[in-house]
Amino acid sequence: MTVPAEVAPVVSDVQRDxxxxxxxxxxxSTGIASASTVVFLVVxxxxxxxxxxxxxxxxxxxxxxxxxxxxxxxxxxxxxxVRVLVGCAILVVLxxxxxxxxxTLRGAVFFPVRLxxxxxxxxxxxxxxxxxxxxVGFGLPGLRLQGVPTSPVLLGTIALVLTxxxxxxxxFRAGIESVHPSQRAAARSLGLTxxxxxxxxxxxxxxRRVLPxxxxxxxxxxxxxxxxxxxxxxxxxxxxxxxxxxxxxxxxYVVAGLLFIALAVPSARLADYVATRANRRxxxxxxx
Amino acid sequence: xxxVLECTGVVKRFGEETVLRGIDLEVVEHQxxxxxxxxxxxxxxxxxxxxxxEQVDDGVIRLDGEDITDPRVxxxxxxxxxxxxxxxxxxxxxxxxxxxxxxxxxVVHGHGREEAEQQARALLKRVGLADKAGEYPDRLSGGQxxxxxxxxxxxxDPRLLLLDEVTSALDPELVGEVLALVRDLKGQGMTIxxxxxxxxxxxxxxxxxxxxxDGRLLEQGPPEQVFGQPHEPRxxxxxxxxxxxxxx
Numbered sequence: 073m074t075v076p077a078e079v080a081p082v083v084s085d086v087q088r089d090x091x092x093x094x095x096x097x098x099x100x101s102t103g104i105a106s107a108s109t110v111v112f113l114v115v116x117x118x119x120x121x122x123x124x125x126x127x128x129x130x131x132x133x134x135x136x137x138x139x140x141x142x143x144x145x146x147x148x149x150x151x152x153x154v155r156v157l158v159g160c161a162i163l164v165v166l167x168x169x170x171x172x173x174x175x176t177l178r179g180a181v182f183f184p185v186r187l188x189x190x191x192x193x194x195x196x197x198x199x200x201x202x203x204x205x206x207x208v209g210f211g212l213p214g215l216r217l218q219g220v221p222t223s224p225v226l227l228g229t230i231a232l233v234l235t236x237x238x239x240x241x242x243x244f245r246a247g248i249e250s251v252h253p254s255q256r257a258a259a260r261s262l263g264l265t266x267x268x269x270x271x272x273x274x275x276x277x278x279x280r281r282v283l284p285x286x287x288x289x290x291x292x293x294x295x296x297x298x299x300x301x302x303x304x305x306x307x308x309x310x311x312x313x314x315x316x317x318x319x320x321x322x323x324x325y326v327v328a329g330l331l332f333i334a335l336a337v338p339s340a341r342l343a344d345y346v347a348t349r350a351n352r353r354x355x356x357x358x359x360x
Numbered sequence: 361x362x363x364v365l366e367c368t369g370v371v372k373r374f375g376e377e378t379v380l381r382g383i384d385l386e387v388v389e390h391q392x393x394x395x396x397x398x399x400x401x402x403x404x405x406x407x408x409x410x411x412x413x414e415q416v417d418d419g420v421i422r423l424d425g426e427d428i429t430d431p432r433v434x435x436x437x438x439x440x441x442x443x444x445x446x447x448x449x450x451x452x453x454x455x456x457x458x459x460x461x462x463x464x465x466x467v468v469h470g471h472g473r474e475e476a477e478q479q480a481r482a483l484l485k486r487v488g489l490a491d492k493a494g495e496y497p498d499r500l501s502g503g504q505x506x507x508x509x510x511x512x513x514x515x516x517d518p519r520l521l522l523l524d525e526v527t528s529a530l531d532p533e534l535v536g537e538v539l540a541l542v543r544d545l546k547g548q549g550m551t552i553x554x555x556x557x558x559x560x561x562x563x564x565x566x567x568x569x570x571x572x573x574d575g576r577l578l579e580q581g582p583p584e585q586v587f588g589q590p591h592e593p594r595x596x597x598x599x600x601x602x603x604x605x606x607x608x
Contacts, residue, residue, distance in 0.1 A: 258450035261411050262464035262512070263440035272467060276454050 135323045142315035142324035149311030150331050153297045156229055156307070160293060163233045165286075168240030173270060175241070176248050189241070196238035201296060205231045209303035228300030236293055243285050247278030284350055287343035294336050298328075308332065362389040363425075364520050364551045365410065370419035372405050372575075379405045381575040382419065387520065387553050387568075392546050394562035394583075395555040397572035398598060403555035404447075406572070407522045410553065411444045424519065440468060443513030444522040447529050449505045451497040451512070457484065458493040461512045469516050476515075483511045487541055503534030507541055514545075521545065523554035539565075559602055563587050571595045 120126060174182075174189040196204065208231040213222045221227060251274050259269040301310035308328045315324035365387040372380040380402045387393045395403040408414045410421055412428065412435045421429045428438045451460050461484065462476040471479075484490050487507045497505055506526055513521060523542065527535045539561050546552065546565055556562050562569055562583060569586040571579040571594075579592045590596050 254446065254448060254450045255452065257413050258446065258452070259463075260436075261413060261439055261442075261444045263436050263468040263516070264464065265436050268467050272463060273452055277452075280454065 131321075133322045133326055135319075135321055138315075138319045138321050138323040139327050142312065142319070142327055145311045145315055146308050146324055146328050146331060149306055149308035150328070150335070152225065152305065152307045153300075153332075154335070156225060156232070156300060157294055157297045160229055160232045160236065160297065161290060163229075164236045164240050164293070167233065167237040168244050169275065171237060171241035172244035172248055173275075175245050177266075193238045193241055196235050197242070199235070201231070201235045201299060202302070204235050205299055205302055207231075208234065224303035224305040225300060228297075228303050228305055232293065232296060232300070236289065236296075239289055240286065243282050243289065244278065247282035248274055250281055251277045281350070284343060284347035287339065287346055291336055291339045291343060294339060295332055298332065363387070364389050364423065365553065366420075366422040366425075367406070367410070368420045368422075370406065370409060370421060371417045372402075372409055372414060373417045379575050380409070380416075383572075383575075383577050385570060385577065385580075387551060389551050390549045391567040392542075392552045392554065392565055393568045393570060394566035395553070395570050395572055396557075396559065396562060396586075396598075400574075401572040402575045403572055404524050407444065407524050407553065407555055410520075411442050411522060412438055413444075436468075440464075440516060441519040442522060443516070443518035443520070445506070445509050445513050445524065445526050447525040449497070449502075449509040449529070451505055451509055453497055456494050456496055457489065457500070457508045460497070460508060461515050464512070464516050480511070480515055483514060484508070486544075487511055488537075501534060502530045503537045506530060506534075506538050510538070510541060510545075519551065521550050521552045523552060523556070525555050525557060527556070527558055557602075559587070559599070571598065573598070 171189050171193065174185050175193070177186055205228065209224060209227045212220055212227060212230075221230075248270075255273055255277065256269055259273040260266075264272065298307060298309040301307050301313070304310070306314075308331060312324040312328035316322055363386050365385070367383050367385040370380050370383040370385075371378070383402070383406060385393070385406075395406065397403055405414060409416050416429050419429070420427055423438060423441060427433070451457075452463070455463065458477060458480055461480040462471075462473070465471040465476040465479065466473060481490065481493060484493055487510070489504060489507055489511070492500060492504060492508070497508065500508065506529075510523075510526070526542070527538050530538065535558070539558065542552070542554070542561075543565055554566075564583075566583050568580060569583045570577060571586060571590075571592070573594050579586055579590060579595045586595065587599065590599060
């Protein structure tokens with residue numbers, strides 16, 4: 073059998089006209105967008121540079137020499153932030169799943185567990201992180217109990233984990249509740265216990281659905297690890313503070329800020345990518 | 361004749377509404393019992409009660425003589441002896457067909473992966489899904505998904521198989537393949553209790569047909585009698601409506 077030759081698609085005049093019009097419109101909007109962006113940037117730059125205080129600001133915030141000198145210590149501090157971040161993230165995910173699972177337990181027997189989990193999430197979602205930091209950082213060692221850590225890094229980590237677990241548990245809970253009850257019924261009807269149903273059927277589907285908001289919380293945690301400097305840990309922010317006091321100049325803070333942004337950009341892009349992929353999957357009607 | 365399932369005076373309420381008003385029913389080993397009746401007559405609820413997905417509000421359900429409505433009974437252990445297939449398949453979307461089928465044997469019955477997979481592949485082959493073992497459910501047609509769901513319920517060799525309107529969500533041209541599978545299972549001696557709208561199929565395959573109306577068991581008997589000479593006017597009415605709709 074011979075394969076019929078590929079016939080070139082015949083495009084009607086109407087379609088050609090439509091396509092030409094759309095191309096013209098697209099060029100026009102790109103042009104307008106580019107022009108307005110350039111105008112805005114020029115106006116903003118001129119406004120800032122011509123302001124009366126600009127020379128002073130440039131000297132105290134954007135001093136290249138001081139930036140170069142403070143870069144090393146601040147980067148070293150950032151390494152501590154990264155380690156705290158990784159530790160926090162792992163603990164938060166594990167504890168978040170536990171708290172969320174506790175909140176979704178059914179039956180009268182589990183009332184105390186549910187109540188405890190609910191009170192915990194309400195409390196720590198309501199408390200400002202900075203207050204948790206002070207309470208844990210200065211209150212806990214103040215008890216002078218045997219075995220309570222005194223290291224500001226450890227205490228800071230505990231405070232961050234307490235606060236972020238409350239947020240993340242709620243994200244997981246939303247995911248768990250978004251899995252249709254018929255999935256649970258199917259699993260239980262096969263003889264799986266409640267725990268087996270959660271592990272094998274509900275959580276794998278729930279986690280997939282909440283990955284984008286989870287990554288969003290991760291990006292937020294990334295900058296909040298800088299707050300452990302309040303307890304005296306020498307992280308990037310604290311290092312910047314020290315350098316800034318030494319040089320009598322604010323530039324080290326700008327350096328620290330830029331480093332935090334550099335840390336956050338890849339995570340933010342990853343979060344976007346995961347979210348887009350999840351949307352596309354949903355539109356395709358599939359889950360996997 | 362061994363009685364596998366015995367319901368006595370089963371009552372189920374959802375809030376103010378009484379869905380089952382005292383159902384007495386027996387399913388004998390190797391028999392197929394078909395539950396027919398309008399939507400909302402209580403067919404699905406009865407199946408869910410038998411599988412303990414719903415708690416009965418009165419009455420007793422016995423499986424092989426054991427009272428499974430006793431609150432002291434371990435529900436997971438009871439469910440291991442019963443397979444159920446739902447109208448909407450309810451396959452696990454994040455697992456391949458093979459994993460769907462082997463989940464219960466591996467996790468609940470403690471079979472090794474290799475043994476479970478070997479058995480699952482044999483079952484899948486029997487229902488014509490040998491080449492779909494590695495696929496995810498959303499890549500399968502409705503008929504294929506429903507056959508996979510039936511295999512999933514068969515994988516742990518249940519004593520009783522419950523089928524809850526297994527063809528209702530299928531396109532008409534896919535109904536046949538699922539019904540053929542149910543007919544095969546009957547041939548192999550499986551004990552089946554099924555809720556169905558497929559009157560023609562119930563007539564051919566069922567040993568007993570049970571007509572439910574508004575939570576009551578109005579009429580029961582061999583298909584020739586229930587479809588041929590129904591005693592109850594309500595049964596005649598229902599069958600007339602179904603015939604008008606071209607389903608008989």
